[in-house]
Amino acid sequence: MTYVxxxxxxxxxxLVLYAARVIVRGRTLAxxxxxxxx
Amino acid sequence: xxxxxSTGPRRATGTPATTVLGAVALLALxxxxxxxxxxPLTREQRVYSRLIAIHPPVAWTAYxxxxxxxxxxxxxxxxxxxxxxxxxxxxxSAEVGVVFIALMLATGSIWGRPTWGVWxxxxxxxTASALMLVLYLGYLAVxxxxxxxxxxxxxxxxxxxxxxxxxxxxxxxxxxxxxxxxGRSLAELDPGSNLDGAFIAAMLLGFLAMTxxxxxxxxxxxxxxxxxxxxxxxxxxxxxxxxxxxAVMVDQ
Numbered sequence: 710m711t712y713v714x715x716x717x718x719x720x721x722x723x724l725v726l727y728a729a730r731v732i733v734r735g736r737t738l739a740x741x742x743x744x745x746x747x
Numbered sequence: 748x749x750x751x752x753s754t755g756p757r758r759a760t761g762t763p764a765t766t767v768l769g770a771v772a773l774l775a776l777x778x779x780x781x782x783x784x785x786x787p788l789t790r791e792q793r794v795y796s797r798l799i800a801i802h803p804p805v806a807w808t809a810y811x812x813x814x815x816x817x818x819x820x821x822x823x824x825x826x827x828x829x830x831x832x833x834x835x836x837x838x839x840s841a842e843v844g845v846v847f848i849a850l851m852l853a854t855g856s857i858w859g860r861p862t863w864g865v866w867x868x869x870x871x872x873x874t875a876s877a878l879m880l881v882l883y884l885g886y887l888a889v890x891x892x893x894x895x896x897x898x899x900x901x902x903x904x905x906x907x908x909x910x911x912x913x914x915x916x917x918x919x920x921x922x923x924x925x926x927x928x929x930g931r932s933l934a935e936l937d938p939g940s941n942l943d944g945a946f947i948a949a950m951l952l953g954f955l956a957m958t959x960x961x962x963x964x965x966x967x968x969x970x971x972x973x974x975x976x977x978x979x980x981x982x983x984x985x986x987x988x989x990x991x992x993x994a995v996m997v998d999q
Contacts, residue, residue: 716798716857717780720805720850724960727846731967732760738974739759742981 760970769963775956779804782949795861799946802854804953808961809851810914812844813883815965817911820904831976834900837907839968841886843961848880872928875917882910896976 761769783800816837823833855873856866867873889906890899921928 710794712857712861713784713794713797716801716854717784719853719857720801721776721780723846723850723853727843728964728967731964731971735760735967735971735974737759738971738978742974742977 759974760967765963765966768959768966772956772959772963775952775959779949779953779956782945782952786945786949787943792862795858796946798854798858800949800953802851802858803950804957805847805854806851807954808957809844809847809879810918811958812840812847812961812965813879813911813914815840816844816883816886816907820907823900823904824908831896831900834903835969835972835976836965837903838890838972839965841883841890841907842968843964845880845883845887846964847957847961848876848883852876852880870926870928871920871924872917872926875913875920879910879913879917882913886910896979 779800783797786797786800788794789796819833819837819840822828823830823837852873855876859868860866886903886906890903892899892902894902920926
């Protein structure tokens with residue numbers, strides 16, 4: 710079961726970390742540019 | 748005149764639509780994990796067949812991402828449809844695609860260790876997948892080479908159209924060569940396949956979940972790309988204004 714949990718775990722952790730990186734970058738850029746581009 | 752900098756938290760790349768999309772993606776992903784981890788044991792692979800709800804959907808999404816990158820790049824290069832938005836779509840999809848290609852390799856390796864006995868082998872499917880990762884990392888590197896936005900977009904689009912060649916080779920590798928890797932997972936969705944209904948359901952939910960996650964990530968990444976372009980243009984405008992001011996001072 711360790712391999713199965715590792716497979717699911719790595720997928721979820723990587724997706725969450727990448728999503729967080731994109732969101733934070735977007736917020737930082739929007740504050741710098743001064744417009745939220747909507 | 749520039750807008751004043753904002754204060755406090757703001758949903759920079761989010762809209763109500765992306766919030767709904769994100770919530771649905773999260774729901775589908777939670778369902779996939781719950782369904783996948785509850786799959787029955789199989790005679791051949793025991794507990795390891797539960798990875799079917801994750802690995803094939805991640806691989807499908809990696810293919811989808813690089814296909815979208817290639818289509819958007821072609822639309823950018825085609826004079827009638829040339830629009831910078833296509834370049835942003837290609838950039839966003841490629842970066843998200845690299846994450847999914849890396850996950851495809853990682854989850855495949857984790858599945859391979861207990862079933863094949865090795866983490867990695869230079870088999871045709873695995874080698875083509877590794878090549879795919881290298882090519883799309885190369886694409887992202889090309890995008891970071893300093894250049895005018897239009898020049899960068901053209902270079903990147905050509906690179907994406909060259910890189911896509913590896914995808915059909917990767918997809919068909921299990922048919923064209925003798926490999927350790929099993930046949931195409933999508934073939935298991937045929938009514939005549941031996942795969943149990945619970946496995947098909949988990950895999951289909953996984954396909955849906957990963958596609959929704961991909962779409963959500965691409966929308967946000969697209970908006971980040973647009974903001975980066977705006978920042979670069981502002982930086983250029985400021986530099987030009989500075990040089991003009993210097994020239995005026997010299998004249999005086």
